[in-house]
Amino acid sequence: MAVAPPEKILKELADLWVNTGKQQEGEAAHGVLRACTMTLMVVTEDSEDPAGLGETIAALMPEHPARTIVIRLTGAGERSISQRVFAQCWMPFGQRRQICCEQVEIVCSDASLGDVPSIVLPLEVPDLPVVLWCRSPRLLEAPEFPALAAVARRIVVDSGAMSNASAALNRLAEETKRGRLLGDLAWTRLTRWRQALSQIFEDPRHAGRLAGSARITIGDGAVTTRAIYMAAWMAGALESAGVKAEARIASHAQHAFAELESGDFRARLERQDGHLAATVDGLSQCVLLTKPDDYLLMREELGILGRDPVFEKTLASAARFAYATE
Amino acid sequence: MPDQNPFQDPLRFERRLPPCAVVIFGANGDLAKRKLMPALYRMAYDRRLAPGFAIVGTSRTPLTDDQFRDRMKDAVRDFSEDTKLDEDLWKTFAAGLHYVSGDIGDAALYQRIGQKLGELDRDHQTGGNALFYLSTQPSQYAHAAQGIGAAGLQHGSGFRRLVVEKPFGHDLASARELSDRLHDVFAESDVYRIDHYLGILAFRFGNGIFEPLWNRRYINHVEITAAESIGVEGRGAYYQEAGALADMIQNHLLQVMATIAMEPSASFRSGSVRDEKSKLLRSMKPMTPDEIRVNSVAGQYGPSRIGGEDAAGFRQEPGVAPAATTDTYAAVTLFVENWRWAGVPFYVRTGKRLPKRVTEIGIHFNSAPLAMFDGELADGAPNLLIVRIQPEEGISLKFLSKQPGAGMKLRPVSMDFNYGSSFGERSPSAYETLLLDALLGDATLYTRQDMVEASWAVVEPIQNVWREMRFNFPNYAAGTWGPAEADAMLARRGHTWRKP
Numbered sequence: 148m149a150v151a152p153p154e155k156i157l158k159e160l161a162d163l164w165v166n167t168g169k170q171q172e173g174e175a176a177h178g179v180l181r182a183c184t185m186t187l188m189v190v191t192e193d194s195e196d197p198a199g200l201g202e203t204i205a206a207l208m209p210e211h212p213a214r215t216i217v218i219r220l221t222g223a224g225e226r227s228i229s230q231r232v233f234a235q236c237w238m239p240f241g242q243r244r245q246i247c248c249e250q251v252e253i254v255c256s257d258a259s260l261g262d263v264p265s266i267v268l269p270l271e272v273p274d275l276p277v278v279l280w281c282r283s284p285r286l287l288e289a290p291e292f293p294a295l296a297a298v299a300r301r302i303v304v305d306s307g308a309m310s311n312a313s314a315a316l317n318r319l320a321e322e323t324k325r326g327r328l329l330g331d332l333a334w335t336r337l338t339r340w341r342q343a344l345s346q347i348f349e350d351p352r353h354a355g356r357l358a359g360s361a362r363i364t365i366g367d368g369a370v371t372t373r374a375i376y377m378a379a380w381m382a383g384a385l386e387s388a389g390v391k392a393e394a395r396i397a398s399h400a401q402h403a404f405a406e407l408e409s410g411d412f413r414a415r416l417e418r419q420d421g422h423l424a425a426t427v428d429g430l431s432q433c434v435l436l437t438k439p440d441d442y443l444l445m446r447e448e449l450g451i452l453g454r455d456p457v458f459e460k461t462l463a464s465a466a467r468f469a470y471a472t473e
Numbered sequence: 474m475p476d477q478n479p480f481q482d483p484l485r486f487e488r489r490l491p492p493c494a495v496v497i498f499g500a501n502g503d504l505a506k507r508k509l510m511p512a513l514y515r516m517a518y519d520r521r522l523a524p525g526f527a528i529v530g531t532s533r534t535p536l537t538d539d540q541f542r543d544r545m546k547d548a549v550r551d552f553s554e555d556t557k558l559d560e561d562l563w564k565t566f567a568a569g570l571h572y573v574s575g576d577i578g579d580a581a582l583y584q585r586i587g588q589k590l591g592e593l594d595r596d597h598q599t600g601g602n603a604l605f606y607l608s609t610q611p612s613q614y615a616h617a618a619q620g621i622g623a624a625g626l627q628h629g630s631g632f633r634r635l636v637v638e639k640p641f642g643h644d645l646a647s648a649r650e651l652s653d654r655l656h657d658v659f660a661e662s663d664v665y666r667i668d669h670y671l672g673i674l675a676f677r678f679g680n681g682i683f684e685p686l687w688n689r690r691y692i693n694h695v696e697i698t699a700a701e702s703i704g705v706e707g708r709g710a711y712y713q714e715a716g717a718l719a720d721m722i723q724n725h726l727l728q729v730m731a732t733i734a735m736e737p738s739a740s741f742r743s744g745s746v747r748d749e750k751s752k753l754l755r756s757m758k759p760m761t762p763d764e765i766r767v768n769s770v771a772g773q774y775g776p777s778r779i780g781g782e783d784a785a786g787f788r789q790e791p792g793v794a795p796a797a798t799t800d801t802y803a804a805v806t807l808f809v810e811n812w813r814w815a816g817v818p819f820y821v822r823t824g825k826r827l828p829k830r831v832t833e834i835g836i837h838f839n840s841a842p843l844a845m846f847d848g849e850l851a852d853g854a855p856n857l858l859i860v861r862i863q864p865e866e867g868i869s870l871k872f873l874s875k876q877p878g879a880g881m882k883l884r885p886v887s888m889d890f891n892y893g894s895s896f897g898e899r900s901p902s903a904y905e906t907l908l909l910d911a912l913l914g915d916a917t918l919y920t921r922q923d924m925v926e927a928s929w930a931v932v933e934p935i936q937n938v939w940r941e942m943r944f945n946f947p948n949y950a951a952g953t954w955g956p957a958e959a960d961a962m963l964a965r966r967g968h969t970w971r972k973p
Contacts, residue, residue, distance in 0.1 A: 338485050342520065345480035349523050350492050350600050354478065381480075388479040422561055425524055430598070432524040433565040434517070447485065457482045 156270060159232040160214075160249050183248065185449070186271045187213040188299065191282040193221040193254060200282075206442040208248045211449040214272045218263055219254045220283055228255040228262060257289070264294040276300045276452045280445065284309050287318060296327060303448045305332040306372040313469035315372055320466035323459055330448040333372040334458055338447060339436055340405060340416055341380065343425045347414050353427065354388070358410035361385055361392040366400025370472070372465070374398075377405055379465035380457070394468065490516070490912050492525025493602040493631075494593045496586060498577065498617050499609035500530025500541070503708075504638065506548035509608060512904035514549045515556050517566045521909070525598035527569040529589050533576055541572035554902075569597060577613050583624035590626065601630030604911055607637050610711070615654040622658030636665040636911050639724045640715060641920070644936065645929035652922045665911045666920040673732050673834070673860050674746070676868060684737070686838070687813070693855065694818045694968055695733060696835035697726055700827035704774070704785065704951070705801075709792035717803040718771070718939070721823040723932040727754060728920060729862070730819055733834055734809055747921045754927035758808040765938040767965070772802030772956040774826040775947025784826065784951040798946060801825045804959040805935065806966075818966060822959060826951035831973040832862040846883055857971075 187207075191200060197219075204215055221227070230253045251270060255263060271277050279299035286292055287304065296302055302322070309315035323329055348354050363381045367374040378394035385392040390409065404417040415426045423436035495513070497505050516522050530541050546567065550558050573589055575582030593599050605621060607614050614637055627633045635655065642648025655664050677683060686692070699721055705712040712720065731750040738745040760768060776786035787793055787801050802824030809819065838856040857871040873883040910918055920928075948956040954972065963969055 338482075339520065341480065341482060342486045345478060345482070345486060346490075346520075346523050348478045348480050349490070350525055350598055352598070352600065384479040427524060427598075430524070430596075431565075433561055434520040435559060435562055451484060455484055457484065 156230055156232060156251055156266070160251070163232055163234050163249060183212050183214055183272050183275065185211065185213045185275050185452070186277040187211070187215045187449070188218065188267060188277065188279045188295075189215065189282060190218045190220065190279070190286050190295070193219040195219075195282070203441045203445065204250070207445055207449065210446055212248045213278075213449075214248065214270070215250045216267055216270060217250065217252045218267075219252065220260065220286070221254060221256045224256040224258065226256060226258045226262075228253065228259040228266075230254070230266075260289060260291040261294070263291070264298060267295070267298055271298065278303065278449060278452070281305075296322075301328040301330060301452060303330040303332065303445070307333040307336070309372070312370055312372045312375060313472075316375060316462065316466040316469045320462055323462060328454060329462070330451065330455065330458070331372070331376075331462070332441075332444045332448070334376050334461070335444045335447050336373055336439055337377055337380070339423060339434075339439075340377065343416055343423055343434065344381070344405065344407070344414070347425060347427055353412065353414075356410060356412040357385070357388070357390050358412075359390060361390050361407060361409035363392050363394040364397055364404075364406040364408075365394070366397040366402070366404040366406075368398070368400065368403075370396050370398045372469075375465045375469050375472075376461055379468045380461045381405070381407060382468075383461060383464050396472070487519070487521060488909060488913060490521050490523050490526070490909065491602055491631075492523040492598060492600040493604055493912055494527045494529055494590055494597075494599045495604045495606060495908075495912075496529045496531065496590070497606045497608055498531055498613075499607070500572070501532040501534045501536070501544070502608055504608045505530070506545070507552045508902070508904045509606065509908070510545045510548045511553040511556070512902055512908055514553060514558075514563075514566060515902070515905055516908065517562060518556050518559070522566075525600055527571065527593045527597045527599055529571045529573060529586060529593070531573045531575065531582065531586060533574065535574045536572050538570065538572050542567045542570050545570060577609065577616050577620065580620065580623060583620045583626060587624050587626050590629070594630075599631070602632050603629060603634075605633070605635045607635065611638070611640055611643075615651055618655045618658045627658050627663075632663075632914065633659070634663045634665060634911060634914070635659045636667065636907075638667050640719055641666050641724065641925050642929065643715070643719060645926060645933045648925050648929050652925070661922055662916070664922075665907075665916055666922075666925060667907060673729075673862075676860065677733075678737055689814055689817045691838055692817055693837045693839045694820065694966070695730075695837070696971060697729055697733070697819065697821045697833075698835070698971070698973055699726055699729075699823040699832045700829060700954075700973065701823075701825050702827060702830045704787065704826050705790050705793070709787075709790040712801075713793055713797050713799050716800040717823050717825065718800055718805075718932060718935060722803055722805060722821055723928050724920065724925070726821050726823060727928045727931060728924070729832075729834065730807070730821060731924070733836075733860075734814055734819070736813070746917050747924065751921065751924045751927060753809065753811075754924055754931070756809050756811045756814075757927075757931045758810045759930075760934060762934075762938045765935050766942070768806040768962065769935050769939070770802075770804040770956060770959040770962055771800040771939055771942075771944055772804075772824060772949050772959065773797075773799065773944070773946035774801050774824075774949055774951045777950040777952050779952040786947050786951065787825075788947070798944060800939070800944075802827075802949060802955045802959070804955065804962060806962060807931070818968070820963060820968070820970070822955065822970070824949075824955050827954055828952055829973070830864060833973050834860040834862070835971050835973075836860070837968075 189200070189204070200217070230251060232249065232251050234249055253263060253266065277299045279296060279302045281287060281302060281304045304319065306312070306315040306319060319329055319331060363378055365374045365378045374396045378396060382392040382394045402418050404415060406415045407413070413428065417424050418436060421436060422433045424431050424433050497509060499505060513528060546558070546563060571589060571593070573582065573585045575585060590603055594601055603626070607617050609617065618635060621627055637655070642651050677687070728750070731753045735749040735753040738749040773787050776789060777784050787799065788795050788797055804820065804822035807819045807821060808816070836858040838858070840855040859869040861867045870888045907918065910916070948958070954970065960970065
């Protein structure tokens with residue numbers, strides 16, 4: 148297959164709008180509204196179900212309309228690269244008019260991955276941020292990663308999909324030291340948990356009961372990046388309030404939980420059949436806790452285009468914590 | 474530990490709600506069932522309520538806690554438009570629901586409420602915070618506030634706030650008197666008078682491109698419409714006393730107008746925004762009785778058939794006197810006397826039994842100064858900016874575009890932005906937003922005493938003139954856009970009402 152010249156893709160993108168507009172002409176005279184707030188690059192394995200990813204991207208578009216560039220990696224093999232261009236449209240205003248976003252799909256072998264940055268660069272939407280969503284964990288280790296990452300303002304990975312939690316956290320910490328803005332879906336999965344814990348401390352009387360030291364226990368099925376993040380975040384927050392905390396991970400827990408003990412104060416969060424129970428001094432409150440899918444996670448991440456100071460601080464201490472407990 | 478919560482992550486967490494007990498007066502009434510309880514349940518559904526959150530319902534009807542919980546469960550099931558009832562979540566939510574029965578005029582009721590607040594603070598850890606919500610007849614606001622004061626409930630170990638529904642008084646003197654009686658108990662900063670949320674603030678002041686156009690030089694006129702498709706729906710007795718002018722224009726629509734027309738405030742802090750709104754309301758041009766007669770229209774709906782069904786006229790509604798002269802429709806032309814708006818008419822209308830439920834602001838820009846293009850639309854379709862508040866909050870900009878093909882034919886096109894579809898999530902109901910703000914102590918979207926008084930200063934002279942006029946009611950059929958006189962009022966200046 149031939150290498151796709153960026154000009155050809157840009158021409159196809161322009162034609163796409165003309166054709167979409169023409170289709171609309173026949174049906175209604177309202178035309179097509181084009182919406183774009185960013186360029187979203189998604190790197191994924193070709194073996195991944197394209198329909199599932201397509202649905203996730205389509206669901207994201209109403210809130211984060213973007214020119215999406217999906218790069219599908221076919222694996223080892225000869226140099227090969229191909230592309231196609233299409234539109235994602237939806238009809239939000241009582242069927243009056245479609246809103247459409249562009250999607251470019253590039254399918255390439257590992258050997259051609261080095262050609263991708265030069266194709267992608269001219270396809271960025273001017274003046275708008277570029278977000279790189281690495282769904283394929285091996286991209287992080289590919290020699291072409293720095294060139295692709297350099298195009299993006301922010302990179303979103305999922306350390307939960309990486310095999311070794313400690314190595315994953317260290318790798319990500321390295322990237323942030325290089326100045327890259329990172330997001331990690333393993334961290335995003337903790338937002339509801341973290342918020343539930345934070346709610347407890349909205350009552351200053353609870354905060355006032357914390358002694359000089361505290362014990363944190365995180366329960367998960369294994370030593371995951373998620374569990375390490377939770378422990379590191381809790382310890383970091385307590386430390387900033389002058390409480391020295393000791394954290395440990397119970398790696399064979401039946402239900403995920405997070406527990407904080409300090410003096411006579413005890414708070415516990417625990418997953419219970421689709422709910423998250425927050426218990427303080429025996430008084431329990433239950434909130435809904437649906438399993439966040441890729442759409443919900445990315446929706447949150449795409450809402451953050453600048454620095455994420457709490458995550459960055461936690462990542463640094465999580466990497467140290469993982470190293471120390473190894 | 475410092476005062477600030479060290480576990481906060483403002484980038485990702487929603488606004489923090491403190492623990493609190495919400496005391497609802499009139500908890501067995503329509504508003505509590507239709508609006509307040511669904512809004513509070515939705516806040517629980519969205520995980521916004523603090524663990525130490527409780528609700529104390531109070532009304533005259535004797536009920537046990539469990540009976541109250543059952544009624545509120547039915548209310549949430551029936552009136553939550555887009556939130557399903559989750560049984561597990563309801564159990565947690567219902568555990569915080571309590572009920573105290575009694576008469577608003579009975580001092581013993583407040584003793585029992587005080588006792589309940591103490592228990593809740595101990596058992597639910599509400600932090601000593603309490604929000605009193607008056608969802609009763611307006612005539613009982615002062616009694617409730619005084620009862621709270623006599624029992625000393627306005628003081629506690631946490632915050633104590635009072636939320637008052639509209640309408641606030643029935644004229645300037647009664648609004649002042651009510652304010653005085655509330656101030657005997659609560660400081661002005663702890664009184665929250667309901668108004669409704671407007672995304673217009675973000676639109677106007679978050680975008681620099683509109684400000685240069687936001688004045689008499691570029692804006693020709695402004696229309697503000699709050700239309701309801703329903704009639705008085707069992708509130709006939711109350712509505713008969715109030716009328717559209719007092720019920721909607723005096724509070725809600727003048728606040729909308731103030732938000733549209735106010736000067737930029739120095740910050741988004743409550744005091745700053747409300748200062749500017751208040752200034753604008755005080756800049757409204759006072760009208761003489763003769764001016765009022767030509768710049769205002771009162772209407773009342775008569776019987777009709779809508780969608781193949783008979784629709785009763787206002788006078789046929791239950792609880793309404795057969796010869797009632799209440800205005801169910803009001804339209805007023807208002808002017809602002811300042812450099813920004815001098816000479817720009819603001820057309821404000823509201824009514825019941827209009828063709829659809831819609832609240833929106835139409836900002837009509839001046840036509841292009843020179844008609845360069847031939848054709849019927851060349852200069853007949855000036856730019857129009859629509860800010861929709863309900864049912865779908867959003868913004869549309871209408872402009873002319875060249876039709877494809879040879880020649881220079883123009884056609885109007887509209888660029889739409891819709892909060893619901895563009896942000897992929899539901900907009901919180903007005904009551905959710907207001908309750909959140911009251912719990913957080915943010916009064917930006919609530920009306921301050923001086924704003925209430927400035928609004929009455931505009932509306933009261935109109936009321937006085939209308940009282941002396943004889944109207945040929947009913948003057949519009951249910952299901953239409955109001956009386957013909959309202960069209961004539963705009964036609965005098967060469968304008969027409971939009972049909973939203």
